[in-house]
Amino acid sequence: MGYRIAMVSDFFFPQPGGIESHIFQLSQRLIDLGHKVIVITHAYKDRTGVRYLTNGLTVYYVPFYTIYRETSFPSIFSFFPIFRNIVIREGIEIVHGHGSLSSLCLEAILHARTMGLKACFTDHSLFGFADASSILTNKLLKFILSDIDNVICVSHTCRENTVLRAVLDPTKVSVIPNALVAENFKPDPSKASKDYITIVVISRLYYNKGIDLLTAVIPRICAMHQKVRFIIAGDGPKAIDLEQMRENCMLQDRVEMLGSIRHDQVRDVMVRGHIYLHPSLTEAFGTVLVEAASCGLYVVSTKVGGVPEVLPSHMTRFARPGEDDLVEALSGAIIDYQNGRIQTDKFHEQVKKMYSWLDVAQRTERVYDHMYLEKPLPLIDRLKLYYGCGQWAGKLFCFVMAIDYLLMVFLEWFWPEADIDRASDRAPRTHSIKPNNDE
Template identity: 30%
Template sequence: MESLKIALVSDWFFPSVGGIEYHIHDLATRLTSLGHDVHVITRFGDYPDENLPYEVHRFKGRITMESSHVSIGAGVLKRVNELYKREHFDVTHGHSIYSPLALGVANLSAGIRGVPSVVTGHSLLGDSILNPVYITILRFSLRKVSSFIAVSDAVEKDMRSILGKSLGNRGIYLIPNGIDTEFWKPPEDKEERKEAIGLRGVVVTTTSRLTKRKRIHVIPEIARRIKEEHGDGVTFVIIGDGPERSNIEQLIKEYDVGDIVKLLGRQPRERVREYLQATDIYLSPTIYEAFGIAALEALSCGVPVVANNHGGISEIVKHESTGLVSHNDQGLMQNLMALITNEEMREKMGRNARKSVENHFNWETLVLQVLDIYRTTMEQADDKPFTLYKLHQKIKKEIANVSLFNL
């Protein structure tokens, strides 16, 4: 297979952590292991990039929004353009249609440098009175993208709705997020793992950014109701940080569940794995989940998932096989209670969960699908540059010709 020079682009990359950041890292690592020359283009940040098996290029814009991990400005694209002149990439792969850097570089790549671009949709638009404005901006910003990848059916549907007729004959390909099944794997002995990290009873874990959209604030009330039924025989673990942390801490006090709810904040990946390996049930209360990479990590560790049947998470959690899905919080509570009281069901679903991940979400298979899309895009992409860029080049040529004649 011919080696490709690939640019992976997003505002969201290390040192910030999340589903997109680890997706880019895992994809870059596997593409590199297959012999491809991978470069990650991202915002500035303090991280030991020299330890990564691929090259990282960081750019700082005039405007930086630290809370969103975004740095923008025309100067960034000017410097990225110089990088493209120097590196001669074969294909550009942007991550998230909501990443200003990904969209800017995808347009520069296809509209100026003649390098086909692919953009993966990782998120759902959600509900907002500003959606008509967002959609107009997105359609304009995505006009030069050669093709798209969606991580779930829910994201694909959302992207088709956003793009409308502007999609034209460009393809949207469905490829779910992959996972390292050698890293995220069940423990040899769950009870030993629990004891080693100081947990007891039935352990219910959630890993998430603490934002209103993720709805982690409902967990303290759920814990109170579980405590009324089971006393202190169930432990809730919440891993993650974000703007809702202080609100959640207050709710834990208000519902008097500090003895059974552990709010651990952000944890390194290895530590998250330790907690998942000590977990009996993974709880996902969100209703706006584009895919659910955190739930996938739990499934890979042999943990059944209890979730709301909304967005992409219901596509990876199979009801009554690898977990239980509901249509509302009442059903979520009932399903959680059912698994807490049925150890045999938990263990059976945990085994099914691990098999499902090995069969459908392993990177070894998915990275080859991504490469197929790169090659298809390179063969079919519209190589017409922006009209203004063509005019710019024509004027430059005319000036050069006049100068030569004067010599």
């Protein structure tokens, strides 16, 4: 048995998304490499307690309330008793958190360091520096990552952003991109229409995903090209804007809205298209772009964040995140596709060679190895790191850290580690179970 790892995040299945898929696929490959991996997340509706997925992956769905975009309500100290019980029960050595906006992730890293465990953090997003929410998030991230063993970012742009936001030592920040299971995203040209150019959009329908931009672009493209249709999959608060646009412009027969879909349905939607449109305003990586290219779609995307690092130039076309630029780029791609200047038949094999979850797992494994070369800091040195987070914030963070440490001492007295039952190590299962909504 290798390392014993706990992946912690608010974002996991049955909710679809890039972080959710990343955690699941990385966990599976780490299990294949001989490590023990569990996932800790919050409950999703009636999905609570302990579930078992492929290869014996154990998932703890903790019954916490969510407040916004499936992020749990910050509990700080109330999560510690549950977290400590799970970690001791499973014999965890490394806590690996995912997502800057995940309360569970940030709290788990804090408690893990209090318990003397190794801690790693993967950042999947880009944030600004000027608005109030970014300032608060960055200050909180600086506090949590002051005593982190290692940080992983999914792109070089994301790395620069995280280093600046959390004031990190760049030598402690690694870049490991996302990947995909290429066999699950094979192209099928027979599913695509021969009479129309179909443009596919699969995204959460939120402002930062460029849905306002998409709402403005669709009527203009439909007016310019009569043989073009759109398929939009996803859900969110901006869905109402797309519905209103479709009604006002009378595009019901040219814009198909599928609503929320499971991750195992993404390929079936993508193979119906010819071009994938990605109008996001901010993106650290964009796994969906890799999935689209693997399915044989040509990608038109806004040139933001780490997106230019994802695919080679012959697979994608970029536009600035503005209405006119995106219309021009998408219209040019449609014309080139109709005239046979875009050939996508080799995309799948090329993507398959570029991205592999096994490679991601092996690189993550090397990060874990490097973490064990670092000696643990005594409590006084940890407090010095937290104190350096700001004139007033530093004092507050030290106070929080001291309370966390005292809570650990109390929990050890109230419920000694020796009294907590140990979980047996389950042998991996060889058959596959897809983590969909019906489990």
